[in-house]
Amino acid sequence: MxxxxxxxxxxxxxxxxxxxxxxxxxxxxxxxxxxxxxxxxxxxxxxxxxFNTPEENTLAAELKEMKFQYELLNKKVKQSQEVLSQIENRDNNIYRSYFELDPIPEDVRKAGFGGVNRYSKFTDWTYGDLVTDVAKNIDILNKQMVIQSKSLDEVVISAKEKDKMLRHLPAIQPVANKDLTRLASGFGMRMHPILKISKMHAGTDFSAHVGTPIYATGDGKVKLSGREGGYGNLVIINHGYGFETLYAHMQKSNVRTGQSVKRGDIIGYVGNTGLSTGPHLHYEIHKDGKPIDPVTYFYQDVSPDEFKILLDKSQQMSVSLD
Structure with missing residues (x-):
């Protein structure tokens, strides 16, 4: 020291x-x-x-705005899901029901996504939960839209087929009301005017003057055009979907076998050929090979009141004209 x-x-x-x-x-x-x-x-x-730097302040403002926009986007997606849900409900209960299509089950429409978690990359993000929620809702919405789009495609196809079927159904009278003298006889057991026996009358007789136009009652193809025993001159049209129509006792036919016809085309003219007691058209409708009452298929020509009168008249006749 x-x-x-x-x-x-x-x-x-x-x-x-x-x-x-x-x-x-x-x-x-x-x-x-x-x-x-x-x-x-x-x-x-x-x-x-x-006191952050200007760059840090800008990034912070952008982050805040991004969070707001994500929340807004998620809200819009959920609103779109609600609208789509209403469309799905109409699709199942109106469109698919009308065209006889099975409704799409709810579990198919709302099915999730299996397999790998496609949202795991957002786990460590500051707003990962928000981003995951938005991404998931968008994916679900997209899947629902794909399913709904396919459903509407099926409806369109069915609508076209339904329209085609309706055009082929025998749905009008073969003789216009203005040309009718009377509805002579209806469907059921009747006394045959020539054979004098009780016989099943498998059609409806339309009394009219010789030469009165006869119309195809639905689209189809002529199966037969010619003369056939007691039917005289006749035409048979195959309409598809199990339906055929027969037009008998014609004066003459206006079509040939194999010819395609449209509803309303003139296929012949009223006559008195074959086993007939007067000028008239004998008209039959067959479904799957069995005759059915034609009067129930005149829905495009008559009102409900006219239909009742027509039905009553067709059942009053005890004797047919053929």
Missing amino acids: GEKKYKYNAQTTTLKPIKNKGLRKIRNLIAFLIVTAFFGIISGFIFSSK
């Missing part, structure tokens, strides 16, 4: 040790550094939390 130095104080007549100035400077420096560091840390914390 070095020798201590003393300084004489004349007033107190005492000696005081002289302190080392270098050591004091070091102590002062250390104290200054500690205080500076402390205030630096505090200042840095305050400034870093209160």
Whole structure:
């Protein structure tokens, strides 16, 4: 250790040790550094939390706006799902029902996505839950739209087929009301005017003047055009879908075998050929090979009141004209 130095104080007549100035400077420096560091840390914390750089402020604003837009997008997606749900309901209960298509089950329409979790990449994101929710709802909406689109494709196909079928159904009278003398006889057991026996009358007789036009009652193809025993001159049309129509006792035919015809085409003219007691058209409808009452298929020509009158008249006759 070095020798201590003393300084004489004349007033107190005492000696005081002289302190080392270098050591004091070091102590002062250390104290200054500690205080500076402390205030630096505090200042840095305050400034870093209160005063970001312009770039950081811009990114923070964009992030906030992005969150808002994601929330808005998710809301719009859910609104779209509600609208689609209403369309699905109409599809099942109106469109598919009308065209005799089975409804699409709810579990098929709302089915989720199996296999790998396609949203795992969003797990560690700050707003990962929000992004996952939006992405999942969009995927579900897309799948529902695909299913609905395919359903509407089926409906369109069925509608076209239904329209085709309706055009082929025998749905009008073969003789116009304005040309009718009377509805002579209807469907059922009748007394045959020539054979004088009770016999099944498998059609409806339309009494009209010779030469009155006879119309095809639905689209189809002529199966037979010629003369056939007691029917005289006749035409048989195959309409498809199990339907055939027969037009007998014609004066003459206006079509040939194998010819395609449309509803309303003139296929012949009223006559009195074959086993007939007067000018009339004997008209039959067959479904799957069995005769059915034609009067129930005149829905395009008559009102409900006219239909009742027509039905009553057809059942009043006890004797047919053929």
